[in-house]
Every structure is written in C-alpha cells, then in structure tokens.
Amino acid sequence: MxxxxxxxxxxxxxxxxxxxxxxxxxxxxxxxxxxxxxxxxxxxxxxxxxxxxxxxxxxxxxxxxxxxxxxxxxxxxxxxxxxxxxxxxxxxxxxxxxxxxxxxxxxxxxxxxxxxxxxxxxxxxxxxxxxxxxxxxxxxxxxxxxxxxxxxxxxxxxxxxxxxxxxxxxxxxxxVDMMGQVLFIIGNNYGVGMFEIYVAIAIVYWVICIVIEAVISLIERSLMKKHASISH
Incomplete structure (x- = not known):
C-alpha cells in the first residue's frame, strides 16, 4: 500500500x-x-x-x-x-x-x-x-x-x-481530539503512513505553541510599554 x-x-x-x-x-x-x-x-x-x-x-x-x-x-x-x-x-x-x-x-x-x-x-x-x-x-x-x-x-x-x-x-x-484522530487514522490504515502522520501532528502542535508564544510576547511588550509610560 x-x-x-x-x-x-x-x-x-x-x-x-x-x-x-x-x-x-x-x-x-x-x-x-x-x-x-x-x-x-x-x-x-x-x-x-x-x-x-x-x-x-x-x-x-x-x-x-x-x-x-x-x-x-x-x-x-x-x-x-x-x-x-x-x-x-x-x-x-x-x-x-x-x-x-x-x-x-x-x-x-x-x-x-x-x-x-x-x-x-x-x-x-x-x-x-x-x-x-x-x-x-x-x-x-x-x-x-x-x-x-x-x-x-x-x-x-x-x-x-x-x-x-x-x-x-x-x-x-x-x-477523539487531534491525537485521538491520529490514532484512528493509523488504525484504519493498518499502520501505513505512521511516521508521516506523527510528523504532521507534531507540526500542528508546534504551530499552535508558536502562536501562543507570540500572543504572550505581544501582551508582555504591551504591558512593558504601559509600565514604562507610567514610570516616565
């Protein structure tokens, strides 16, 4: 296959x-x-x-x-x-x-x-x-x-x-969340494409984490600007 x-x-x-x-x-x-x-x-x-x-x-x-x-x-x-x-x-x-x-x-x-x-x-x-x-x-x-x-x-x-x-x-x-769906797909494919699907799910989680980090960083910079403005 x-x-x-x-x-x-x-x-x-x-x-x-x-x-x-x-x-x-x-x-x-x-x-x-x-x-x-x-x-x-x-x-x-x-x-x-x-x-x-x-x-x-x-x-x-x-x-x-x-x-x-x-x-x-x-x-x-x-x-x-x-x-x-x-x-x-x-x-x-x-x-x-x-x-x-x-x-x-x-x-x-x-x-x-x-x-x-x-x-x-x-x-x-x-x-x-x-x-x-x-x-x-x-x-x-x-x-x-x-x-x-x-x-x-x-x-x-x-x-x-x-x-x-x-x-x-x-x-x-x-x-059946994202990880559950991955296991469901692997089961249906009898293990074919296992490596590829795990790479795919890893990339999805990675991208979401990058987005979260970016949002946190944006909030931090905003708070630092406000704090600097108040201090000034």
Missing part, C-alpha cells in the same frame, strides 16, 4: 477537523484553571484555617501524581463515588471529565505562579497604597494585581503551552 502526498494532505485535513475540540479543551480548562489558581493562591496567602491545609494536600497530590492517573481517577472514580450517594453522572460527556481533570491539574501549578508573583511585588507597595488613602481592594486593583500579572505572565504562558500538550491525553478515555 503506497502513501503519497495526496494521502498526507488528506490526513492533515482529518486531523485539523478535530482542532476546534482541542482548542475548546485548552481554553475551557485554562479558564477554570485560572479561577482555581486564584482561589488556592488567596487561601495560601491568607493562610485560612483548614482550607490552607486542604489546599496544601491538593497541591502535593496534584504535583506528585501523573496527569493520566488523575484523568482516570476523575473519569472512573468520581462516578463510582457519587453512585454511593445515589448520584449518577455516567451519562456526562467525556469533555466534562477531561476539563475537570485538566483544570484541577493546571490550577495547582498556576496557584503557585500567582502566589509567588503576588509576593514578588512586595508588601511595601501595599503599604504605600495605604499611605495615600487607598483601601485594600483599590490597592489590589490599581497596584498589586497589575504588577503581579506582569510577573506571572511568562510562567502562566508556559503552563498554557503545557496544557495544550496535555490535551493529547484526552484520547485515553475515548475522546
């Missing part, structure tokens, strides 16, 4: 058909990961009793176990656990379970990024805001968060790229 340029282009088209699903997984998971990261960072910064200890356990578990294991625990474990209480969620879409897993996983890492970025700004900035009559919320909105965001952006961008690559694990529970 021969494998020509036309076959390669056809396979690229089939893979790209699943790009919207992969991007949906990326952006929906990233949104909830940011929310989780902010909440966990706040809990740890304020050292809220009980919640602080629970957050520490959550971070330790998330960073110490493989993502694929977490995905299986969520997909297979949560439905069985809830059945004990008479709640049946087996009819839920696989998309939901993947988003839950990726959000919790990435949120753990982003929480550390946000916490360290906030601490990097320094309490002297907060005290300076108080000295000119600002409230805590005003200081956060006008001084602390803008500066912390600028510090956090590079690492947050790196974790966004990591999340994109993590979406390739969604096929392990039966989701």
């Amino acid at each position: 021969s494998f020509g340029l036309g076959d390669w282009i056809s396979m690229i088209g089939q893979v790209m058909d699943r790009l919207p699903l992969t991007l949906a997984l990326l952006f929906v998971s990233l949104f909830f990961a940011i929310v989780i990261g902010i909440i966990i960072a706040y809990i740890r910064l304020e050292k809220i009793p009980i919640l602080h200890q629970l957050a520490t356990i959550y971070l330790s578990f998330t960073r110490s176990t493989p993502l694929v294991v977490q995905l299986f625990l969520v997909y297979f474990g949560i439905p069985q656990l809830l059945l004990v209480f008479g709640i049946d969620i087996n009819h839920w879409s696989r998309f939901v379970f993947v988003v839950i897993t990726f959000s919790l996983h990435t949120g753990a890492y982003l929480s550390e990024v946000f916490r360290s970025s906030y601490l990097a700004v320094g309490k002297d900035q907060l005290e300076a805001a108080y000295s000119v009559g600002m409230t805590y919320l005003q200081a956060l909105r006008r001084i602390m968060i803008p500066q912390a965001f600028r510090v956090a952006l590079p690492n947050a961008g790196n974790h966004t790229i990591e999340l994109l690559k993590d979406t390739a694990l969604a096929f392990t529970i039966g989701m």
Whole structure:
C-alpha cells in the first residue's frame, strides 16, 4: 500500500477537523484553571484555617501524581463515588471529565505562579497604597494585581503551552481530539503512513505553541510599554 502526498494532505485535513475540540479543551480548562489558581493562591496567602491545609494536600497530590492517573481517577472514580450517594453522572460527556481533570491539574501549578508573583511585588507597595488613602481592594486593583500579572505572565504562558500538550491525553478515555484522530487514522490504515502522520501532528502542535508564544510576547511588550509610560 503506497502513501503519497495526496494521502498526507488528506490526513492533515482529518486531523485539523478535530482542532476546534482541542482548542475548546485548552481554553475551557485554562479558564477554570485560572479561577482555581486564584482561589488556592488567596487561601495560601491568607493562610485560612483548614482550607490552607486542604489546599496544601491538593497541591502535593496534584504535583506528585501523573496527569493520566488523575484523568482516570476523575473519569472512573468520581462516578463510582457519587453512585454511593445515589448520584449518577455516567451519562456526562467525556469533555466534562477531561476539563475537570485538566483544570484541577493546571490550577495547582498556576496557584503557585500567582502566589509567588503576588509576593514578588512586595508588601511595601501595599503599604504605600495605604499611605495615600487607598483601601485594600483599590490597592489590589490599581497596584498589586497589575504588577503581579506582569510577573506571572511568562510562567502562566508556559503552563498554557503545557496544557495544550496535555490535551493529547484526552484520547485515553475515548475522546477523539487531534491525537485521538491520529490514532484512528493509523488504525484504519493498518499502520501505513505512521511516521508521516506523527510528523504532521507534531507540526500542528508546534504551530499552535508558536502562536501562543507570540500572543504572550505581544501582551508582555504591551504591558512593558504601559509600565514604562507610567514610570516616565
């Protein structure tokens, strides 16, 4: 069985058909990961009793176990656990379970990024805001968060790229995203063109990562210009 340029282009088209699903997984998971990261960072910064200890356990578990294991625990474990209480969620879409897993996983890492970025700004900035009559919320909105965001952006961008690559694990529970489509094509072709299709999917992920890096870089330059303008 021969494998020509036309076959390669056809396979690229089939893979790209699943790009919207992969991007949906990326952006929906990233949104909830940011929310989780902010909440966990706040809990740890304020050292809220009980919640602080629970957050520490959550971070330790998330960073110490493989993502694929977490995905299986969520997909297979949560439905069985809830059945004990008479709640049946087996009819839920696989998309939901993947988003839950990726959000919790990435949120753990982003929480550390946000916490360290906030601490990097320094309490002297907060005290300076108080000295000119600002409230805590005003200081956060006008001084602390803008500066912390600028510090956090590079690492947050790196974790966004990591999340994109993590979406390739969604096929392990039966989701046909880009990686799932690749395996489907290889199975249909009985392994013919395996190398070519893996090269194709690698290039697709590479291009998306380049786009993400470019967007992050553009935002960084914009923030640096604004900061320089304000300082001036």
